[in-house]
Amino acid sequence: MKTQKIGAWIAILFGATYFILPLIATFEFSLRMRRGEYSFDAYRSVFTDSQFQESFTYSIIMAVLTIVFGVLLIVPTAYWVRLRLPQFRPVMEFVTLLPLVIPAIVIVFGYLRLYNSSSWIPFTGSTRGTDLLLMFSFMTLSLPYMYRSVDTAMRTIDVNTLTEAAQSLGAPWRTILFRCIFPNVMSGVLSGAFITFAIVIGEFTMPSLLNRPAFGPYLQLIGANRAYEPPALAIIAFAITWFSIGILQFLSRFNKARPAKP
Amino acid sequence: MSFLALSEIKKSFGPVQVVHNFNMAIEKGEFVSFLGPSGCGKTTILRMIAGFETPSGGTIRINGVDQTTLKPNQRNIGMVFQAYALFPNMTVYENVAFGLKVAGMARADIDRRVKEMLALIHLEHLAERYPYQMSGGQQQRVALARALAVKPQVLLLDEPLSALDAKIRVSLREEIRLIQQQLGITTVFVTHDQEEALSISDRIVVMNAGRADQIGTPSDIYNRPATRFVASFVGTLNLIEATVEDPQANRIRIGEHAIQIRDSLAQSRGGDKVAVALRPEAASLQATARTDTALPGEVVASSFLGSVVRTRLNVGGNTISFDMFNDPGLTPLAAGEKVTLHFAARDLLVIRD
Ligand SMILES: Nc1ncnc2c1ncn2[C@@H]1O[C@H](COP(=O)(O)OP(=O)(O)OP(=O)(O)O)[C@@H](O)[C@H]1O
Ligand SMILES: [Mg+2]
Numbered sequence: 001m002k003t004q005k006i007g008a009w010i011a012i013l014f015g016a017t018y019f020i021l022p023l024i025a026t027f028e029f030s031l032r033m034r035r036g037e038y039s040f041d042a043y044r045s046v047f048t049d050s051q052f053q054e055s056f057t058y059s060i061i062m063a064v065l066t067i068v069f070g071v072l073l074i075v076p077t078a079y080w081v082r083l084r085l086p087q088f089r090p091v092m093e094f095v096t097l098l099p100l101v102i103p104a105i106v107i108v109f110g111y112l113r114l115y116n117s118s119s120w121i122p123f124t125g126s127t128r129g130t131d132l133l134l135m136f137s138f139m140t141l142s143l144p145y146m147y148r149s150v151d152t153a154m155r156t157i158d159v160n161t162l163t164e165a166a167q168s169l170g171a172p173w174r175t176i177l178f179r180c181i182f183p184n185v186m187s188g189v190l191s192g193a194f195i196t197f198a199i200v201i202g203e204f205t206m207p208s209l210l211n212r213p214a215f216g217p218y219l220q221l222i223g224a225n226r227a228y229e230p231p232a233l234a235i236i237a238f239a240i241t242w243f244s245i246g247i248l249q250f251l252s253r254f255n256k257a258r259p260a261k262p
Numbered sequence: 263m264s265f266l267a268l269s270e271i272k273k274s275f276g277p278v279q280v281v282h283n284f285n286m287a288i289e290k291g292e293f294v295s296f297l298g299p300s301g302c303g304k305t306t307i308l309r310m311i312a313g314f315e316t317p318s319g320g321t322i323r324i325n326g327v328d329q330t331t332l333k334p335n336q337r338n339i340g341m342v343f344q345a346y347a348l349f350p351n352m353t354v355y356e357n358v359a360f361g362l363k364v365a366g367m368a369r370a371d372i373d374r375r376v377k378e379m380l381a382l383i384h385l386e387h388l389a390e391r392y393p394y395q396m397s398g399g400q401q402q403r404v405a406l407a408r409a410l411a412v413k414p415q416v417l418l419l420d421e422p423l424s425a426l427d428a429k430i431r432v433s434l435r436e437e438i439r440l441i442q443q444q445l446g447i448t449t450v451f452v453t454h455d456q457e458e459a460l461s462i463s464d465r466i467v468v469m470n471a472g473r474a475d476q477i478g479t480p481s482d483i484y485n486r487p488a489t490r491f492v493a494s495f496v497g498t499l500n501l502i503e504a505t506v507e508d509p510q511a512n513r514i515r516i517g518e519h520a521i522q523i524r525d526s527l528a529q530s531r532g533g534d535k536v537a538v539a540l541r542p543e544a545a546s547l548q549a550t551a552r553t554d555t556a557l558p559g560e561v562v563a564s565s566f567l568g569s570v571v572r573t574r575l576n577v578g579g580n581t582i583s584f585d586m587f588n589d590p591g592l593t594p595l596a597a598g599e600k601v602t603l604h605f606a607a608r609d610l611l612v613i614r615d
Contacts, residue, residue, distance in 0.1 A: 158345060165405075168409070180351075184351050186351075
């Protein structure tokens with residue numbers, strides 16, 4: 001009992017060292033831009049860089065759009081598969097896992113072949129079209145996480161009976177989906193949204209090959225050309241990540257839905 | 263004309279037919295129970311009435327209007343499920359208000375109606391609770407209020423009590439019956455618990471493998487079972503093998519005792535084997551003014567059931583159970599003891615297969 005506890009503490013300590021030490025080192029290095037003293041010069045340099053502001057704003061807008069459209073696509077799909085095509089679930093699982101197996105670069109080259117400006121659906125013919133295509137690619141990338149977390153959340157409610165209860169009370173499909181199902185899978189939607197956010201902010205391959213000014217390519221550019229700014233960016237990205245987790249935690253507190261007692 | 267009419271309803275899932283030509287006419291305000299063993303098709307019929315399954319044949323009419331092809335949300339039917347099925351993201355109040363909101367009722371009217379329904383189930387004080395903050399019995403009462411709030415034409419309940427413990431089950435079934443009578447709502451109640459069905463129904467449909475074996479009042483079903491299945495499914499029953507002695511005189515023979523019964527034997531011939539049934543409560547060890555027949559027997563075992571003691575006897579090769587009221591002064595009968603069983607011959611029922 002006692003030795004088990006000590007073991008657990010050692011494990012935690014080891015994990016913390018593994019995780020926190022590099023973080024501290026990175027932070028320390030990012031403060032050393034000015035010779036001989038610690039300063040936030042690197043951060044100032046990053047924040048005043050107009051390219052940072054632009055690429056970051058672009059990526060955040062993309063992330064929000066990806067989440068909104070992803071949720072609108074995936075929640076109804078997962079719901080319908082559970083309700084009407086349960087035998088189809090293994091196929092869905094397989095399909096949604098594909099983006100993990102197929103490298104992003106393969107997917108994006110496929111897109112470029114299919115949707116280039118001389119194709120039938122010329123997404124890349126205009127900037128807006130390319131943005132749209134990029135959003136769809138982000139949706140593809142986030143599919144495994146989004147689908148899984150929504151589907152898991154759906155497992156905790158009895159989708160079939162809730163649907164029938166709502167139907168017998170006269171509710172049409174739209175009402176059932178948005179008033180009875182959506183609020184009850186909010187926890188899954190939130191965690192899926194969070195992972196999607198992280199993926200979109202950091203993604204390099206797709207925006208760089210589609211030549212859009214996203215945060216990922218900017219990170220890469222800075223990393224290749226500067227010394228002190230990259231660690232500062234890493235710390236900023238990290239802070240944003242934790243900030244979003246905090247927001248999620250905060251939001252999920254308002255989400256009172258819990259499975260009813262059996 | 264009947265209010266809810268099911269005629270020639272059939273249902274097949276793939277090659278398997280689970281409901282066979284089901285006919286039933288339910289009057290307005292009537293409380294009908296579907297009683298039967300697991301898998302006999304009770305839920306399937308209920309779901310066809312609600313519109314969740316489409317019948318493979320036959321028609322469903324409510325108040326003369328054909329419902330067969332209507333979608334569930336186009337029918338005006340209230341449904342209560344075994345698993346409560348309250349919306350977990352809504353409070354009690356919001357759950358009960360849901361159907362009214364969907365119907366586009368004005369907010370003040372919704373408020374009045376919800377309060378009325380919560381008063382009906384005595385849960386006004388829990389209006390702001392979420393389903394997970396309530397007991398199963400409370401949740402089921404909310405589900406009942408939610409179903410009734412929209413003033414459905416028919417109320418359907420699919421084993422609403424089977425997830426609850428015994429005490430709540432009894433009190434809630436009485437509450438359901440009381441509310442049903444108060445509102446005069448036509449109700450179909452599915453259960454596999456015969457005591458439940460007997461205690462609250464106007465009529466009972468005993469189902470066996472997708473068919474209605476017998477439709478009748480609780481006392482009909484219990485006292486005059488139409489088939490061997492009904493007799494054995496409802497209540498405990500002693501089946502005694504007998505031989506027809508004189509079909510014209512309704513005389514049978516059990517062992518070496520000739521007995522005159524009330525049931526008609528017109529379809530049998532002398533020498534035929536028949537099964538006759540005797541309820542455990544119809545027999546006793548003392549002769550009374552009512553009894554006219556006595557058979558010798560030997561005690562096999564006796565078991566204490568609380569208010570009654572059920573004893574099994576061996577009577578000429580047949581095992582017969584009978585009940586005695588518990589009496590603190592009584593010494594239980596020992597196995598092997600010789601006794602005489604008294605009963606009235608007119609309580610014997612001839613069971614047809
Ligand atoms: N969707 C379905 N697909 C195939 N077979 C089904 C389906 N629903 C029900 N059945 C079959 O139909 C038969 C009747 O089922 P039903 O649910 O009506 O029984 P029940 O009388 O309600 O039983 P229980 O008391 O266990 O609830 C069963 O044999 C069942 O396996
Ligand atoms: Mg059932």
